[in-house]
Amino acid sequence: MLWYTGRRVLQMIPVFFGATFLIYFMVFSLPGDPIAALYGDRPPAPGVIEQVRAQYNLDKPFIVQYFLYIGNFFQGDLGTTYSGRPVSDVMAGAFPVTFRLAMLALFFESVAGIVVGLIAGLRKGKFFDASALVVSLLLISVPTFVLGFVFRLVFGVQLGWFRTTVSAEAPLGELVLPALVLASVSFAYIVRLTRASVADNLNADFVRTATAKGLSRPRVVTVHVLRNSLVPVVTFLGVDLGSLMVGAIVTEGIFNINGVGGTVFKAITLGESTTVVSFIAVMVVIFVLANLFVDLLYAALDPRIRYAK
Amino acid sequence: MGLSALAFISVSALALAGCSSADESDAPAADSAVVSTNGSEPQKPLIPTNTTETGGGKIATSIFAGLVSYNADGEIENEVAKSIESDDATTWTITLNPGWTFTNGEKVTSASFVDAWNYGALNTNAQSASYFFDDMVGWTDVQNTKLDPTGAVDEEGNPLMVPDPLSETLSGLKVVDDTTFTVELSAPEADWPLRLGYTAFMPLPSAAYEDMEAFGENPIGNGPYMLDGEGAWVHEEGISLATNPDYEGLRKPVNGGLEITFYTDLAAAYADVQGGNLDVLDAVPDSAFETYEAEFGDRAVNQAAAIFQGFNMPYYLEHWSGEEGKLRRAAISMSINREEITDVIFQGTRTPATDFTSPVIDGYSDSLEGAEVLEYNPKEAVKLWAEADAIAPYGDTTFDISYNSDGGHQAWVDAVINSIVNTLGITATGKPYPTFAASLGDRSNDALTGGVRAGWQGDYPSLYNFLAPLYQTGAGSNYEDYTSDEFDALLKEGAASENVEDATAKYQAAQEVLLQDLPTIPLWYANVNGVSSDAVGNVVFGWDSVPLYYQITKD
Numbered sequence: 056m057l058w059y060t061g062r063r064v065l066q067m068i069p070v071f072f073g074a075t076f077l078i079y080f081m082v083f084s085l086p087g088d089p090i091a092a093l094y095g096d097r098p099p100a101p102g103v104i105e106q107v108r109a110q111y112n113l114d115k116p117f118i119v120q121y122f123l124y125i126g127n128f129f130q131g132d133l134g135t136t137y138s139g140r141p142v143s144d145v146m147a148g149a150f151p152v153t154f155r156l157a158m159l160a161l162f163f164e165s166v167a168g169i170v171v172g173l174i175a176g177l178r179k180g181k182f183f184d185a186s187a188l189v190v191s192l193l194l195i196s197v198p199t200f201v202l203g204f205v206f207r208l209v210f211g212v213q214l215g216w217f218r219t220t221v222s223a224e225a226p227l228g229e230l231v232l233p234a235l236v237l238a239s240v241s242f243a244y245i246v247r248l249t250r251a252s253v254a255d256n257l258n259a260d261f262v263r264t265a266t267a268k269g270l271s272r273p274r275v276v277t278v279h280v281l282r283n284s285l286v287p288v289v290t291f292l293g294v295d296l297g298s299l300m301v302g303a304i305v306t307e308g309i310f311n312i313n314g315v316g317g318t319v320f321k322a323i324t325l326g327e328s329t330t331v332v333s334f335i336a337v338m339v340v341i342f343v344l345a346n347l348f349v350d351l352l353y354a355a356l357d358p359r360i361r362y363a364k
Numbered sequence: 365m366g367l368s369a370l371a372f373i374s375v376s377a378l379a380l381a382g383c384s385s386a387d388e389s390d391a392p393a394a395d396s397a398v399v400s401t402n403g404s405e406p407q408k409p410l411i412p413t414n415t416t417e418t419g420g421g422k423i424a425t426s427i428f429a430g431l432v433s434y435n436a437d438g439e440i441e442n443e444v445a446k447s448i449e450s451d452d453a454t455t456w457t458i459t460l461n462p463g464w465t466f467t468n469g470e471k472v473t474s475a476s477f478v479d480a481w482n483y484g485a486l487n488t489n490a491q492s493a494s495y496f497f498d499d500m501v502g503w504t505d506v507q508n509t510k511l512d513p514t515g516a517v518d519e520e521g522n523p524l525m526v527p528d529p530l531s532e533t534l535s536g537l538k539v540v541d542d543t544t545f546t547v548e549l550s551a552p553e554a555d556w557p558l559r560l561g562y563t564a565f566m567p568l569p570s571a572a573y574e575d576m577e578a579f580g581e582n583p584i585g586n587g588p589y590m591l592d593g594e595g596a597w598v599h600e601e602g603i604s605l606a607t608n609p610d611y612e613g614l615r616k617p618v619n620g621g622l623e624i625t626f627y628t629d630l631a632a633a634y635a636d637v638q639g640g641n642l643d644v645l646d647a648v649p650d651s652a653f654e655t656y657e658a659e660f661g662d663r664a665v666n667q668a669a670a671i672f673q674g675f676n677m678p679y680y681l682e683h684w685s686g687e688e689g690k691l692r693r694a695a696i697s698m699s700i701n702r703e704e705i706t707d708v709i710f711q712g713t714r715t716p717a718t719d720f721t722s723p724v725i726d727g728y729s730d731s732l733e734g735a736e737v738l739e740y741n742p743k744e745a746v747k748l749w750a751e752a753d754a755i756a757p758y759g760d761t762t763f764d765i766s767y768n769s770d771g772g773h774q775a776w777v778d779a780v781i782n783s784i785v786n787t788l789g790i791t792a793t794g795k796p797y798p799t800f801a802a803s804l805g806d807r808s809n810d811a812l813t814g815g816v817r818a819g820w821q822g823d824y825p826s827l828y829n830f831l832a833p834l835y836q837t838g839a840g841s842n843y844e845d846y847t848s849d850e851f852d853a854l855l856k857e858g859a860a861s862e863n864v865e866d867a868t869a870k871y872q873a874a875q876e877v878l879l880q881d882l883p884t885i886p887l888w889y890a891n892v893n894g895v896s897s898d899a900v901g902n903v904v905f906g907w908d909s910v911p912l913y914y915q916i917t918k919d
Binding site for chain 2: 085094099107137139207211218223
């Protein structure tokens, strides 16, 4: 397993270079001159644009720009934004809050999703199961931003239970509402995945054997049915962590959270390649690590899975 | 620059407000009196000469006090200046009121202004507001450039220029003594003092020059507010401003400070006002246009702002120059039902244009000669279009108006296009560019295929600021290269007038030239919309669409 882990970590190197190169190229290819656009309808005095462009290496050919960036990257210098802030500062501002939000959402969706899915799976065809299916279908079909607006209006403005937007310090209490919105769609998927998987495994041979051995019902359900049913759910959660980290842009906007999604979006519209690429590089690493973790978890969940050399 | 009677009355009213609140501010609950409002992350460090956008602008005007400041009507009132005088509108003598200090204790002297302006003008400093000094003697020296010694060329093969100033300072700026300095302009400008309340003209303490970038993070000013300690500016989140106890100017705050929260989404800010987390919001999201006035009643604001919007028609296009072009421009303008579009698309938050400036600017007119070309007149439009077709048939060329699709312009562009199609029966379409940057490329390379969205927000309340940068031959923002000797001459005469009344007459005559040529088709003026919570009172919006924060009361 050590060998397997090592190989997977080494695989990150080409992924890192490939991803950063591609993203850098895509931002480079965006139409328009990002520096000229900074000044809007009021062009500055002659020479100012050239000077600023040189400052950000934008006057150099693409490949030179990329290697200058990579060179600085490995010296710990991620460059500066067009507003003159170090990209590392921007990251230090955006990642922690997004990470907390994603973790909270992941917690809500996994705990609630697995519990509801398990009960629905055990009572297949009954009232609880039918309602769970209807509710999850509803959550999947309602776009996140609609849910976000409704939650903000109802719980924030009308009932006043939560602060309408998240303040600068972003304490966990204020992140509950956005995390619920963010978790809603994935919650629905997890309910359905768990339910189908549980219902399937209930008829499996090893469950019949366990029951025949005289094990108590709770033990059969938790140790034999549930554990084996979690493989597809964990796969989903691993991928979901990645999308929660970058994909929270809509929710972040609605609750005015200064997170990763919004920062990357803003940087793309400004054509700020250093910011975009630095963020994406970190995202790639998180994504790869999360997937590695999930792959290793398979073996723990299902003893039949072993890692080849 | 004498104060008008109206301005005088409003000054004394402010002074009274200042007095009455002095007692209240002694109350211990200073914390509750901090007014919260919306903002956006400044694009650059807070250096006045490098702050040309609204996010940084509203902070800079709060923490700095210039020679003059603007009242709600956009009239100037002396702040640090005791007098700004000139006999010939070319050489200006500025005397300062003694006793002004920066919040680090340094005295505000002539040098505080002169050094800051020199810094802003010098091209090696690459300040975005440097063009505000382009009418001062010595400008060409501090902006001198030379060919790039490495022989670098741009994408089109033109050699690049690098800054090579012949002088570090503007020769037209001279310090006489601690409280007097003179400014020599390269041509007379009667309304030159009008611009002195703009952020580019703020003074800087000498500490700033040691490390300008660091200064921009924690700026030290002389304004009604100051940063609430080191690190008061939390990037992308907000900035806390405390009142400046040493400030004795016209804008003495009656509240306990300002908490500016940065929003990326207006709807979130609006919900915060509804939810009681925000006191003052100086904009309203599109989604609330229909409801905000009913919901907030007299705490909602909808008034004209210094923002002009229209679309430019380039002259290099076939059919759009000469006599034919003139007819077509007028026909297009008369085929647009501005009233209906501002009502339906903008829910009355725009005001149909009658000139090229804005109703909040002194000298605005709704009765310029030839302004009927801005009225909806389908019959006349069809007639003029037919006359143009008699010169050269338009055929089935598609008429288009391009816009950047990331700015919420699609709805009104489509409405304008529909109005044109319905009136003239031609094929027309909106042409989206993904971003403003993308459209700039085609604009500067003369590669547009039709009209292009254009807008202008006044930097300072003057007709000149709405005309010269946009339509003067070779001006910086004259992207579509309009040129008219008659217009240029009138503008020059206006600038050289001895008093503001004469200048206004000339600027209005210059606009009458524009009404004939229509280099841009005026559409409407944007309004400023805002709401405030019931925790605050006396929310008044200034000419620049920013609330006059200092006079907002909060218990």
